[in-house]
Amino acid sequence: MKISKQECDLNSCFLCKLCVKEWLPALSMHRKNFDVKKGEVIFKEGDKVTGVYFIYAGNFKVHKKWGADKELIVRFAKKGAIIGHRGLGTNLFYPVSGTALEAGKVCFIDMDFFNTTLRVNNEFTYNLMMFFADELQESERKMRNLAHMPVKGRVAQALLTLKEQFGLTENGFINIELSRQDLASFTGATYETVFRTINELSQESIISTSGKSITIINQEKLLQVIREGNS
Numbered sequence: 001m002k003i004s005k006q007e008c009d010l011n012s013c014f015l016c017k018l019c020v021k022e023w024l025p026a027l028s029m030h031r032k033n034f035d036v037k038k039g040e041v042i043f044k045e046g047d048k049v050t051g052v053y054f055i056y057a058g059n060f061k062v063h064k065k066w067g068a069d070k071e072l073i074v075r076f077a078k079k080g081a082i083i084g085h086r087g088l089g090t091n092l093f094y095p096v097s098g099t100a101l102e103a104g105k106v107c108f109i110d111m112d113f114f115n116t117t118l119r120v121n122n123e124f125t126y127n128l129m130m131f132f133a134d135e136l137q138e139s140e141r142k143m144r145n146l147a148h149m150p151v152k153g154r155v156a157q158a159l160l161t162l163k164e165q166f167g168l169t170e171n172g173f174i175n176i177e178l179s180r181q182d183l184a185s186f187t188g189a190t191y192e193t194v195f196r197t198i199n200e201l202s203q204e205s206i207i208s209t210s211g212k213s214i215t216i217i218n219q220e221k222l223l224q225v226i227r228e229g230n231s
Helices: 014-018 021-030 111-120 122-148 151-166 180-187 191-203 219-230
Strands: 032-036 041-043 051-057 060-065 071-077 097-100 104-110 207-210 213-216
Touching (some): 014 021, 014 051, 014 122, 051 111, 071 122, 071 151, 071 180, 122 151, 151 180, 151 191, 151 219, 180 191, 191 207
Antiparallel strands (some): 032 104, 041 097, 051 104, 060 071, 060 097
16 A cells, blocks of 8 residues: 555544544544555455554455455445454454455554544444444344355345445446455355356346446345245
């Protein structure tokens, strides 16, 4: 990463929106803004925790090793989101990695200042706790699906989740472009299986694709696939 010439606006991210306004000058002094290239790793699983990051531009994936040569994508993150927070706690090593899916910008807050921020900003701390709780529930749901839901159901659930998180483009596509490998890593399946599943959903006129872009044609049928996978 390299230092960005453009500083964040102190208004867009999870932290800036929720901290007390009197804290913004201190935040401005301690933040560091970086430009990130597509595919660049901003923190790596096993590295010592140095701080947390807030996304100012671009989409990112948070992932961890899964076996010898595979990865499991834990979540995706977009503008305004926090990443690196899974390194908080007493074991100060990142349990996951964070990688840019496209060129973007991040705001880095070192751990000492972040801990001080938590003590000073009650609303931010409360909302971060709620975020952790939601993330834990989502992780537990994903683990259940990995154990019990067929791949087709997991792919359907992933597409619906991505639509809800990133919205749609003007052309109706889910507003994030993912490789089939990333979609496989997000659903805990192999590339080949996800490739076949995407083709099957397309043939059933549930979705359509254009390169890496995917649009949901029939959401009710997609929901039915999810329900059948949960039964």
